[in-house]
């Protein structure tokens with residue numbers, strides 16, 4: 001599986017065989033990754049698949065049990081201090097002081113990290129993220145979307161070269177998520193590299209490239225188009241309404257890897273188009289009720305997750 005091309009910008013993250021176990025459980029299992037300067041790289045996978053653990057190893061917060069590589073040109077095992085200086089890491093549980101304003105929160109973070117020319121750094125970050133008008137507003141009164149923007153601002157104060165964002169938009173409404181992504185694309189256009197975890201498919205589609213892991217193992221990576229193409233998954237839309245007995249019958253057919261309800265229809269997928277057609281012809285009847293459609297990223301991810309769950313450890 002190639003992860004980059006000739007003539008591409010230099011890698012900002014370049015790691016091989018990164019592995020971490022907690023007790024007997026291997027949480028990150030021999031992951032290779034190459035992310036290039038200015039890329040927005042999506043890191044996806046089901047809950048508990050090891051994404052946060054991997055991010056923590058990249059930025060020097062956790063030492064891998066196995067594996068080698070560099071982040072921002074620094075060795076992930078030996079130079080974690082240098083890495084931390086140049087990485088902005090937005091964790092899932094970003095906290096701020098509710099009774100301090102946006103400006104006061106940023107000033108506090110700048111003090112904490114000993115950022116030189118603190119006032120100028122705060123001014124610049126407020127400007128950069130469109131927070132100037134709201135700088136006196138108390139953080140506790142902000143909507144979810146503005147809170148996320150404050151969190152992003154706090155990560156940018158020290159002008160990192162790499163942003164690691166762990167589910168930055170969880171629970172944020174679609175408009176605020178869109179605004180957040182505008183910011184991310186703007187930052188990447190200026191040369192910042194961004195690695196982002198998300199469970200939202202529309203966000204995955206906004207990444208330049210992405211990787212999908214399940215149970216700590218890398219299942220696929222590439223552009224959205226490459227990931228869908230490589231999966232070679234045949235998907236059919238079955239317009240059969242809500243029929244639990246039909247769903248159960250389809251799921252029991254060996255040719256069918258997954259059946260997922262989508263509104264009034266079902267998405268039925270598997271590796272062998274003809275074999276699925278044979279099952280549908282038998283189970284659904286008239287072929288006017290079903291047709292082949294393009295597989296979506298979500299269809300592919302669900303299929304990969306199922307594959308990972310079935311694989312022996």
Ligand SMILES: Nc1ncnc2c1ncn2[C@@H]1O[C@H](COP(=O)(O)OP(=O)(O)OP(=O)(O)O)[C@@H](O)[C@H]1O
Nearest residue numbers: 022023027045046047048049050051052053054092
């Ligand atoms: N410090 C730790 N000690 C023991 N187990 C841990 C530790 N940190 C994480 N784990 C376990 O490792 C597994 C992977 O967790 P991780 O947080 O990396 O997954 P994730 O993909 O980020 O999940 P989510 O999408 O839910 O955030 C989980 O089973 C978790 O309980």
